Amino acid sequence: MRLEFAADGSVRVHTGKVELGQGIRTALAQIAADELGLAPEQVRVLAADTATSPDEGITSGSLSVQDGGSALRRACAEARPRPAGAPRQTGRSWPRNDLAAKFAGDAVFIHDLVLDGLLHGRVLRPPQSDGRLVEADLGAARTLPGVQRVLRDGALLGVIATSSRAADRAVERLAPSLRWGDGTPWVDDAAAVAAAGPGVVVDERGSRAADGLVRTLSARYRKPWIAHASIAPSCALARWQGGQLEVWSHSQGIFHLRRDLALAFGIDAAAVRVRHVDGAGCYGHNGADDVAFDAAWLAREVPGQPVRVLWSRADEMSRTPLGPAMTVRLEADLAGDGTVRHWRHDVWSPGHSRRPGRSATPALLGSWQTAQPQPAPASINMPIASGGGAERNAIPGYALPAWRIVRHDVTAPQPRSSALRALGAVANVFAAESFVDEIVQATGDEPLAWRRRHLAHDLRALAVLERAAAQAGWAQRVKVDGVGQGLAFARYKHSGAWCAVVAEVEAAAQLRVRRLTIAVDVGLVVNPDGVIAQIEGGAIQATSWALKEAVTFDAHGVTSADWDAYPILRFSEVPAVDVWLLPSDQPSLGAGEASLGPTVAAIANALFDALGVRVRDLPLTPDRIVAAMDAAGA
């Protein structure tokens, strides 16, 4: 963080953290105002720019308030002492400093950015990263009014035109002549998992004992591929001038993007400037970096002129990185008294990070598709000390005597996998919290009581659990046919926020989530309404994942390319959501990802409570529920 003070006492905050729709610019402004004793209108948080902002890595991992906020407090403390008696700004629900302009329709999104002499680009590419362009007739599109260039480079086709409409017409004209060729055929999840190796032990405590065991419970859970499905397609602008590249992007990591663009075009990073401009909701590594490459690639054809590239909705659904499918097998050895003696959690998953900035070659889709393609870096899981990927939240938060956590890397050819909100935590928490309830059911225990006993060492966990249960009336619930309540808890990444969720569902023709009661501990709350918005928004998104979402693909590419094929939760399906913030003076923790895993699990547990059947494969569609009931002979 860097501070710039003006003569009138106001301050500009230079941060590398970017607005994803989560309100971080407001939260940081509040922190600065708090430390410096300033009023809201005296603090401005500037959009990140590689030319002027510090490199704060990626805005991700729910770390902006935690790490960025701490850095900001230190910077403020170093600049000047906190004025005695200045009113506290944290703990207040400052309104977001960007919403009024966005509601007014002001030109503040990257999609609205217009530069002098702006040209409009479109990039066409094969369905698979390593696909080919077999045939294309460029001539017919070249003659259309407004079309300046139609070019081909390996598997990439590009159009540059003087208007967006002209670019779209060129694409329409090209479409009938295009023939794409397959890359390496993709395999389905069952085959991909079967091909994964024996795995690596991620964590271990104690060992399996053979004596005194009565039985072993085992269950397998699955989560499908999930799309970011942002309401806006990805967009970027780029301009080359005298060997310097300028890019405007909604990337989560502008310095990483800068580095990889430099790699892609064989220039110095110092010759690249990336400015962040707000996009639509960003939930992880989406298409923002890829479209930045596309814009730079086209702009290189017309030096001195800026080119804007907007992805189509189909590309946004099918060419962006996706949250990968995960399979989790849980096993528990139980003693005669029903206690768990050994807990085994095996997770099969592709990597959860294929972000720019980490490899010797660029992690930019187009750079793998030109006539001189660069090798595509693999998708990896970051070390567990940094939060992990596939193994995130696989280590139990419960006090269990012994466990073994194994990660099996899925590397078979499949869609491109990278970071999506909460990474592996959603599948792992869904599986583990469902499994806890299965143990509870098998041993005649009670979901809240079991969790209480196993969280006695973690007072903050107990507190959120008790609060959610109390607010949801857990102890007083009465069994009603077709209606159920389910409970789930997790501490995100074991280092982040604590969150407990009670879901109330009704299961008639289909599963409907009526209410989510959520208790969360994020440490010292900077902006209460901001935290609630993130927790509630995350829970609603997780409800959508749990009930409706699964990317479809075949050997040749992703097939769910529009909103019909990939439906998300509608207003009529959104539950009532109550969020309870536990007060705390402990260090602030991020709220953006804490509610997703527990929400999915609570819904699955509530379904069991409602109908007496356990569905272990997401999404919890009517077909799967019926199949589970049939299997149970209900």
Place this chain on the structure above:
Amino acid sequence: MPRIELTVNGRACLFEADDDKTPLLDLLREDLRLTGTRYGCGDGACGACAVLVDGVAQSSCNLPLWAAAGKDVTTVEGLDPRLHEAFVAEQAAQCAYCSSGMLVAAAGLLRRTPRPTAGDVVAALDEHLCRCGAHPRIVRAVLRAAGVAAA
């Protein structure tokens, strides 16, 4: 060249289209520089591009100009400021990309149902997608704008 006349936010517009199949959305954003109406899918499936056409909320991304000829179009920029204020007061967005469409749909609803129930609001917005999960806030904002207490 076909000449298309329509009214946008109360002002008469004359557009000479070399292609009268151009979607209304393109005219609004590029020719009139009204950036509030947003591109989401091009298919009429997400609601981000909604405008009022003769008072009724409609997608503009798949509305060809010829079909908008002679119509009275209102974009988010032309809505009653009290509707915007209600959204601000309820902080009814996360990324706010879907908000223009929500505001327009709300305006269309309030014209025909000045005192809606929460159920009316949900029905009016059900074709509008929000990915960030701001739905409860959006419903409260519309009820607030209508002067109706949220249940």
